[in-house]
Amino acid sequence: MDWLIEPFRYAFMQHALVAALLVGITFAMLGVHVVQRRMAFVGDALAHTTLPGLVVAHLFGLSLSLGGLAAALVTALLIGWASRRQTIKEDTAIGVVFTGMFALGVLLMSRTRSYRDLTHMLFGNVLGVTTSDLWFISGVALVVFIVLVLFHKELELTAFDPTHGEVIGLHADLMRFLLLGLLALAVVTGIQTVGVILTNALLITPAATAAFLSDRMPWRMLFGAVLASICSVAGLLFSYAVETSPGAAIVLSCTVAFIVVFVVTSAFRKFRPAASDLVQVDELNDAALPEEVSQCN
Secondary structure, rough: OOHHHHHHHHHHHHHHHHHHHHHHHHHHHHHHHHHHHHOOOHHHHHHHHHHHHHHHHHHHOOOOOHHHHHHHHHHHHHHHHHHHOOOOOOHHHHHHHHHHHHHHHHHOOOOOOHHHHHHHHHHOOOOHHHHHHHHHHHHHHHHHHHHHOOHHHHHHHHHOOOOHHHHHOOOOHHHHHHHHHHHHHHHHHHHHHOOOOOOOHHHHHHHHHHHHHOOOOHHHHHHHHHHHHHHHHHHHHHHHHHOHHHHHHHHHHHHHHHHHHHHHHHHHHHHHHHHHHHHHHHHHHHHHHHHHHHHHH
16 A cells, blocks of 8 residues: 555645645536536637736746636637627637637747746646645635535526526526636636646546436536546556656546446446336236236136
């Protein structure tokens, strides 16, 4: 058991563990809503469009978290506003904003003296998380958790049946803007852990894995959070053992978990009789029973 405990005797590994757990759980809970609403492309767009905000903050010596958050919020507002217009489809609006903001980030990066200074933004640096970063990540996780709990019914109803939600007085667009805002907050913390490039994988993969295990959203959130936590620990241990990127290791752990759960659940459903088949067999037996009884009589 020493190989499990030894890496976490170092302060930087302890910080990395706490950050990875907080980010993984936050992303898993949000990811369930993202997967249900088929907004995976939105999460990818928000992650990439934080790049100009990060670069500007780096150039002026400002907080990278605040710079990324500002860019993510602007992107969320632009996507929400453009997707409401009848002349522009949502995927088109996301594509335009996504590519434009990311190109702006690359342009700004080219004005810096060294790309090496910005590689941690692209690939993450969870081992470099500081105490102040942990406070920021904890605050975001708490805000996301409270909002998801308070507005769970509204978010779930507008995800499954937005028309019915509008009829009973819920504003589907407002709930969508709320979810986009939470995504913007979470994406900034994810960049610190796995970077701009891999953030969407951490958002989607645990939630998609949990979808194989339950049809109910609360259970999906729970399963997703547990899977993300396990994969975070496994990824950190693997990266420590083979001296590789911890962010990539965490994402690959999530991918392996997805494949394993997919194969196991597919095999289980293949060899287990469906509930509808059992009902049909019972109905046939009940229908045949009077005839059999009459023949006996």
